Amino acid sequence: MEETGKILKFYESAGGFLGAKVENINTSKIGPDDNKNGTSNTEAGCDLTTYERVHAVRLFPFTDPAKYISIRVGSEAGEELAIIEDLADLSPEQRELVKRDLELNYFLPVINKILSIKDEYGYAYFHVITDKGPVRFAINMGGTNVTKLSETRLLITDINENRFEVRDVTKLTKKEQRKLDLFL
DSSP states (O other): OOOEEEEEEEEEOGGGOEEEEEEEEEGGGOOGGGGGGGOOOGGGGEEEEEESOEEEEEOSOTTSTTEEEEEEESSTTSOEEEEEEEGGGSOHHHHHHHHHHHHHHTOOOBEEEEEEEEEETTEEEEEEEETTEEEEEEEETTSOOEEEOSSSOEEEEOTTOOEEEESOGGGSOHHHHHHHHTTO
């Protein structure tokens, strides 16, 4: 019977990126002499691969940010190496490395005030105040750059793939809400 599995160990690679060492266990590679006295020589059935840069990506539901984390090679669309069901299952050092990568990937300024939105040549130019300070960004008018996450919550993705959140549209002024109506 063949069994496979993956063991991940995270580390900080050159440049401060999240790196991973993946041990692929394949029991079909373990020969008959590898299981003497009830012990298993897993080295005979393991392949060790090191990835200098991996990304931690949250899977749905986003309501529980410490559960179901996908570890992928390269970008968010890269090959999935593993899924961490719960960050609490990792050692404190490993958990901190993954959490730091998640914080970098999910930097999400919250829009508190909309100063202006101008529509020119197929783009909407936003000037807003966020919890991180004033920001100007542009979105493609024809795309799906404004996502309604709930009745009152929005996610806006600009042309550089930066994300901004409006936590509660009803807390914006009526004038600010009218500016957003074009995208809802």
